[in-house]
Every structure is written in structure tokens, then in C-alpha cells.
Amino acid sequence: MSDKMQRIVLASRPEAKPEPANFRLEDAPMPTPGKGEVLLRTIWLSLDPYMRGRMSAAKSYAKPVEIGETMTAQVVAEVIASQHDGFAVGDLVIAPIGWASHGISDGTMLEKITPGAAPLSAYLGVLGMPGTTAWVGLNDVGGAQPGETVVVSAATGAVGSLVGQLAKQKGMRVIGVAGGADKCAYAEKELGYDVCLDHRALDRKALTAAIAEAAPEGVHVYFENVGGKTLEAVLPNMRDFGRIAICGMIAWYSGAENAPPAPLVWSAILRQRLRVEGFIIFDRWNRRPDFLAEVAPLVKSGKIHYRETIAEGLENAPAAFMELLEGGNFGKQLVRVGPDPK
Amino acid sequence: MSDKMQRIVLASRPEAKPEPANFRLEDAPMPTPGKGEVLLRTIWLSLDPYMRGRMSAAKSYAKPVEIGETMTAQVVAEVIASQHDGFAVGDLVIAPIGWASHGISDGTMLEKITPGAAPLSAYLGVLGMPGTTAWVGLNDVGGAQPGETVVVSAATGAVGSLVGQLAKQKGMRVIGVAGGADKCAYAEKELGYDVCLDHRALDRKALTAAIAEAAPEGVHVYFENVGGKTLEAVLPNMRDFGRIAICGMIAWYSGAENAPPAPLVWSAILRQRLRVEGFIIFDRWNRRPDFLAEVAPLVKSGKIHYRETIAEGLENAPAAFMELLEGGNFGKQLVRVGPDPK
Known part of the structure; x- marks a missing residue:
């Protein structure tokens, strides 16, 4: 395992449209999970228009990302080290660890993915x-x-x-x-x-x-x-x-x-x-089981179509996000951060 | 009975704030009720801000008043002639006959007032x-x-x-x-x-x-x-x-x-x-019985306070209406059009 991880932080708040200078790619030491925690490796990163709101200091439903803090996001990740009874190495999860190659979680915000039920990236889009x-x-x-x-x-x-x-x-x-x-x-x-x-x-x-x-x-x-x-x-x-x-x-x-x-x-x-x-x-997340029960079979059976626009590499997330705000994407905007599990 | 009635018609549409020239007081022959109709004498006329909307040609929930047509309004009126089985001379009603001293109705839009339950004018305001x-x-x-x-x-x-x-x-x-x-x-x-x-x-x-x-x-x-x-x-x-x-x-x-x-x-x-x-x-008028059941006793017992601003005479309705739009009234704006019943 590398001893370094990468993340993208908010360097400054945009005045209007976000610009490259509002973001900064940083190296950081690879974190180690403590008792009751897991270490996650990001496979897919989701980019969504709501993130523009988090870049502003204005009052909103979620608190803004602070300057110097990692941009928030949902990712699909693999557990690569675990000190948590509920998660084993190799487990696949949806996790809110942000624009980052790796992250630590105590499990409270993780949702396990049933392997093979649908392509992994779908859990950030049509099933996410x-x-x-x-x-x-x-x-x-x-x-x-x-x-x-x-x-x-x-x-x-x-x-x-x-x-x-x-x-x-x-x-x-x-x-x-x-x-x-x-x-x-x-x-x-x-x-x-x-x-x-x-x-x-x-x-x-x-x-x-x-x-x-x-x-x-x-x-x-x-x-x-x-x-x-x-x-x-x-x-x-x-x-x-x-x-x-x-x-x-x-x-x-x-x-x-x-x-x-x-x-x-x-x-x-x-x-x-x-x-x-x-x-x-997020206020209505209790409806997720009903949603999955109805829609996951439709996705599996091919009755629901979806497209993805994929940027390669965490370092390209800011450009992909700026493009997303201009409508340059086609379907769900994703960033491929790491390879699929072996 | 006089052989003439008075009414106020829309003379022209206001550009912004209504002006005196947008209204015109007219005499008209006193109408005669046909079979199944009643002749009404207006006692109280209600002025309400929504009437400004009716003066514009713009699409709205109610069709606009046409140029030359009597301005719409609810009034409290007395039946002074009846060819309708459901209404007798002397009955008191709430009626949508507009800014007019008299009017004809076939009874479909009339609501009878129980005599003595509350002051008549209250049926255009707090109970209307x-x-x-x-x-x-x-x-x-x-x-x-x-x-x-x-x-x-x-x-x-x-x-x-x-x-x-x-x-x-x-x-x-x-x-x-x-x-x-x-x-x-x-x-x-x-x-x-x-x-x-x-x-x-x-x-x-x-x-x-x-x-x-x-x-x-x-x-x-x-x-x-x-x-x-x-x-x-x-x-x-x-x-x-x-x-x-x-x-x-x-x-x-x-x-x-x-x-x-x-x-x-x-x-x-x-x-x-x-x-x-x-x-x-008007979309929710089916709730009126429940409203009256709850609120009429509160009005009768004095638990609900209300004030009225009263203009005297139909001819003063336009000025009172313009004042109402400027917030010059205090409580419910009424026009005294005719005397109380004997």
C-alpha cells in the first residue's frame, strides 16, 4: 500500500462560476484505521451540481465546505483494512468520503453494495x-x-x-x-x-x-x-x-x-x-429501501437506461465538475479514481 | 320602489394603480325578477384587494371584469321581490351581485343569513x-x-x-x-x-x-x-x-x-x-360549514374582535377601493349602500 493518499480541497470560494484556482490537489499521509474504523479505497467518485452550493459560505441545508477542507462527495469504495466488526476487507460500499483517493470511516455513513447486482458505478447514479x-x-x-x-x-x-x-x-x-x-x-x-x-x-x-x-x-x-x-x-x-x-x-x-x-x-x-x-x-433517505426494491430490478433487467460521462483520475475532478455546471456532461458525471476490485 | 338602480362599471383598465377614471357610476333601469329569480337590494358592499386582479386582462383564476361591466363583489342584500320558491321578501343573503345598488339572482350563488346571529356586516368580513x-x-x-x-x-x-x-x-x-x-x-x-x-x-x-x-x-x-x-x-x-x-x-x-x-x-x-x-x-368553499360551526360562536360571544372601515354610498366605492390598495383602511373595508332592513 502506498504511504500517501491524494485529495482535492477547496482552495478558495468561487465568486460566480468555479475556476481551477478554487481547487487544490494535495498529498497527505495514508491514514490508519483505529478501533471500530475501516480504511477505504475510492473506485468511483460522483460529481453532482449540488456541490456548487457547498462551495459557498451561504446558509444552506448542509454546512459549507471550509477553505482547505476536502470537497464533499459520495464514492464507491473498497474496504482495504478493517478494525470494524461489520466490515471485512473486500467489502464494497457507498461512502461519503469526498474527493479523495482514500478515507477513514467508522461505518455510520456506509451502505454496503451487494456484489454483482449491478455495475458498481450505478450505485452513484441510477441506483444511488x-x-x-x-x-x-x-x-x-x-x-x-x-x-x-x-x-x-x-x-x-x-x-x-x-x-x-x-x-x-x-x-x-x-x-x-x-x-x-x-x-x-x-x-x-x-x-x-x-x-x-x-x-x-x-x-x-x-x-x-x-x-x-x-x-x-x-x-x-x-x-x-x-x-x-x-x-x-x-x-x-x-x-x-x-x-x-x-x-x-x-x-x-x-x-x-x-x-x-x-x-x-x-x-x-x-x-x-x-x-x-x-x-x-437526505431528509427522505428512509424511502431508500422502497426505492431499491422497485428500481434495482428494473436496472438489472435492462428496463432502465443510463449513460455515464467518465473523467479519468482524481486530478481531473475539478475540470469535470466545471464542465458539469456548464451542461457538458451526458448522463451521470463520474471520476474513475481507482481500479475495480480484483 | 325607484325605477332606477345604480352600478359602478369598469371604464378602463388601470396601468398600475387604479385611478378614478377607471370607474364610472351609471344609472340603469330597475330590473324585474323573472320566474325563479329574486330582486335584491344591497345593504353592505365588500371591497377586497383581489378585485385589483379582476381589473386586469391577465389570465387568472377568475375571468377579468370586461370594460363596461359591473365590478364584481360580494354584498349583503335583502330580498325585495321574489319569484323563487326558496326565497321570500325580507330574506337576508350574501350575494355576488357586484358594485351595485340592486341585482337579480336565480338563487344559485346566494347564501342565506340567519337573522340575529351576528351583525349583518360581519358576513362580509369575519364571517364571510x-x-x-x-x-x-x-x-x-x-x-x-x-x-x-x-x-x-x-x-x-x-x-x-x-x-x-x-x-x-x-x-x-x-x-x-x-x-x-x-x-x-x-x-x-x-x-x-x-x-x-x-x-x-x-x-x-x-x-x-x-x-x-x-x-x-x-x-x-x-x-x-x-x-x-x-x-x-x-x-x-x-x-x-x-x-x-x-x-x-x-x-x-x-x-x-x-x-x-x-x-x-x-x-x-x-x-x-x-x-x-x-x-x-372559492376552490375550498366546501369547508365553509366547518368554518361557520367553529367561528360563528366565537364572534357571537365576543371572543373575536374585528374593525370595519365604512364608506358611505355606492358612489364612494372607487375612492375607498383605491385607499384600500394603499393600506388606508383599518380592518374590513365596507361600503354602506342602503339602510338596514326595517
Whole structure:
């Protein structure tokens, strides 16, 4: 075993969009597990838009990453040394050890992976936090029902791509909004969206009209990942008593230029009697067993499609993350940090 | 009986704040009830902020008043001629006949008033649409619970003054926001608010700090009547998983100068996992019997306080309405259109 590990720390807080100088790759001594602890070796690192929020000092649902601290993340890891009765060397786990090659855990935040049930990387995407987010947001927060119409923004992202497929399996009319013709073709041909609209090719007015055409009965549920122009285009198409599940607002994470005034949103909620709810999957993690029971068999049987964008090597995580915020990824953004187990 | 009636019609649509020229007082021939109809004589006319919305052509939950059409409103009226089996001359009713001295009804939208149960004017306020709105918004939409903290904007208005009193009776901590020291003194001394904050004396920052001080555990429920600076001050004080019942947004009805950008609201909903719901009492009118069963005895026994601002004569309704939008009223705004029944 090497006597060194690598990690990426927050070097400074971004003003708007993150830049390379906001991150720093560091070497550190390889840690040793104490009694009741395990040492983990990272195989796959998950990059997600919510991490942009952790880079800011603003009050949020999770405390921000401090300057000099390792960037937070979920990883898939292998136990390579154990002083913990519940974990043996060779066990595979989902672990919140951050942007790091190795980490120590006392086991409390680890979730074991059943070997062979699905590809390891799926546990950070379609079967991981994004997948659980999709399922809970659509069903528990959005209250989606068969026969209804749903709009999904970031339709081919880690969360959106599963929302769309689960909604189709429920018997809903499913409209995606994504950035680029290739993403939209993928959404319609592989993910089964009834329609996918390219927000890069349509201005606000055209996007509004296109949603109206795609949703002749109006929109019952909007699964919100982006904010911005897409939100402005969806709002007037919401049916009375429609529901909006706010999962993210990637268009506004790094600033709010050209954002509409708050009364536009507030008056739509009032006039159309909408129910809008923000949610964070960590508050609803108790739903994970129900999610896995329903969705893991769908993944195993090939009924759920997913794509991954893979960056090679921990040192490339910052660039991959900056690209992710610009929509440069296609499906779940991962970093290959170490090899699969032997 | 006179052979003429009076009504006030929408002469033109306001650009921002309504002006006298937007209204026109007209004479019309006294109508005659046909078979199955009654002729009503207006005693009290109710003025409410939502009427500003009806003056605009924009899509809303109710269709706008057309140019030349009588302004809509609820009134308390006496049946003075009847060709309807269900109504006799002398019956008192709540009726949606608008800003008019008389009107015809086929009975479908009439609600009979039990004589003597409460003062007639109360059926347009604390026991009428505003009262029902307060009760439904606090309980059904806001999900208010004993021991929680609620903020009520427009705290001494027709709706707000009942929200505050009902919340106190429930055992909540109740914080009002109102415009002016006299309103705030009334809220604290007569309505029983724990604290009432004067938004005219406090800028956004000071109002935010004052709410934080008044709500040391944060705000569980915000009963939203105004939008604007008050909303901006309440949002950062909302507890995680707090609820906002949007009943109105009077500060933004006539324009949205200095309004914050939408992401401010959207990110608060996401980060604090708020549930925000707009509601219109007409969708929830089935709750009226439960409301009356609970609140009518409280009004009769004097446990619910209310104030009225009364304009004399139908011709003064436009001026009173314009004053209402500026917050010039104190409690429920009424117009005395005709004398009480003999």
C-alpha cells in the first residue's frame, strides 16, 4: 500500500462560476484505521451540481465546505483494512468520503453494495443518490399519477434521465427539456420521452409555446432541476393545482443574471394555486429501501437506461465538475479514481 | 320602489394603480325578477384587494371584469321581490351581485343569513369570504399546529386580523406585520398578537432582524398577504420544512418595482425545503360549514374582535377601493349602500 493518499480541497470560494484556482490537489499521509474504523479505497467518485452550493459560505441545508477542507462527495469504495466488526476487507460500499483517493470511516455513513447486482458505478447514479432523488421527487414530492403530464428539466442528467423513465413506466405523458440536439435525441429515442425540447435552440417565448404544444392538457407536475428560462417557460403551462418539486436550480447556482422578478413566480403560484416544494434527498433517505426494491430490478433487467460521462483520475475532478455546471456532461458525471476490485 | 338602480362599471383598465377614471357610476333601469329569480337590494358592499386582479386582462383564476361591466363583489342584500320558491321578501343573503345598488339572482350563488346571529356586516368580513379564507389558509393550507410560530402579513386586514386571532386561540406564537404604529398597537392590544412589526418604520434589513428576534425558533408558517419587502424579510427566518400559504400579494398587484429576483425565492424554497401553496377560497368553499360551526360562536360571544372601515354610498366605492390598495383602511373595508332592513 502506498504511504500517501491524494485529495482535492477547496482552495478558495468561487465568486460566480468555479475556476481551477478554487481547487487544490494535495498529498497527505495514508491514514490508519483505529478501533471500530475501516480504511477505504475510492473506485468511483460522483460529481453532482449540488456541490456548487457547498462551495459557498451561504446558509444552506448542509454546512459549507471550509477553505482547505476536502470537497464533499459520495464514492464507491473498497474496504482495504478493517478494525470494524461489520466490515471485512473486500467489502464494497457507498461512502461519503469526498474527493479523495482514500478515507477513514467508522461505518455510520456506509451502505454496503451487494456484489454483482449491478455495475458498481450505478450505485452513484441510477441506483444511488440521484436515482433515489428522482424516485422520491416524482412520487412523494410531485405526487405524480398515471395519465398526468410531467415536465422534466435537465432531462438527460443523472436525476432527470431516471425521472423521465420512471414517469413513462407510470403511464404519464413525459416532456423533457435539455440542452442540445444530441441530448434531446437520446431522451426521445433511448429514454422514452414523448417529446424533448432543446432549450439552446429555443428562446423563452418559443420554449413556452413548444411546451404548450407538447402538453395540450397542461402540466400537472414539473420536476425542477434548473430554474432560469425553462422555469419561465413552464410556469404559464402549469395546470391549476399543479405541483412543482424543486430538486435543483442549476441555471442560478452561479448567479442570477436575466432572472425574472420574484412576483412572476409568486403570482403564478397564487393564480394557478400551485403547490411548490423544495426537497433534499437526505431528509427522505428512509424511502431508500422502497426505492431499491422497485428500481434495482428494473436496472438489472435492462428496463432502465443510463449513460455515464467518465473523467479519468482524481486530478481531473475539478475540470469535470466545471464542465458539469456548464451542461457538458451526458448522463451521470463520474471520476474513475481507482481500479475495480480484483 | 325607484325605477332606477345604480352600478359602478369598469371604464378602463388601470396601468398600475387604479385611478378614478377607471370607474364610472351609471344609472340603469330597475330590473324585474323573472320566474325563479329574486330582486335584491344591497345593504353592505365588500371591497377586497383581489378585485385589483379582476381589473386586469391577465389570465387568472377568475375571468377579468370586461370594460363596461359591473365590478364584481360580494354584498349583503335583502330580498325585495321574489319569484323563487326558496326565497321570500325580507330574506337576508350574501350575494355576488357586484358594485351595485340592486341585482337579480336565480338563487344559485346566494347564501342565506340567519337573522340575529351576528351583525349583518360581519358576513362580509369575519364571517364571510375573508374569514373563511383566514381559517382555511391557516389550517388546511398552512397546516398550523399548536406551539408553532406564525407570521401574518397585512396583520390587521380583513383576513389577517382573523388569522392572528385564530392562531392565538390555537396556542401559537403569533407575529404580525402591518403598516403603521396605530395598526400595530391595535394588533398587539386588541387582536392579541404577541408582536406586531411596523413595516413602514423598518427597512428590509431591520424587519428581517426584528422577525428573527420575535421568532427565536424560526417561523413555521407564513400567511402571505403582501409579497414585497415583508416576504424578503420573512424568507430567511423560515424554519426548514416551513409552510407558506399564499393568499395574496398586495404589494405587487400594481407592479413590481424593486422586487427581488426569482432565484431569491426559489433558492429559499429549495434550501429550506419549504412547501409553498397558493390558494383561492372559492376552490375550498366546501369547508365553509366547518368554518361557520367553529367561528360563528366565537364572534357571537365576543371572543373575536374585528374593525370595519365604512364608506358611505355606492358612489364612494372607487375612492375607498383605491385607499384600500394603499393600506388606508383599518380592518374590513365596507361600503354602506342602503339602510338596514326595517
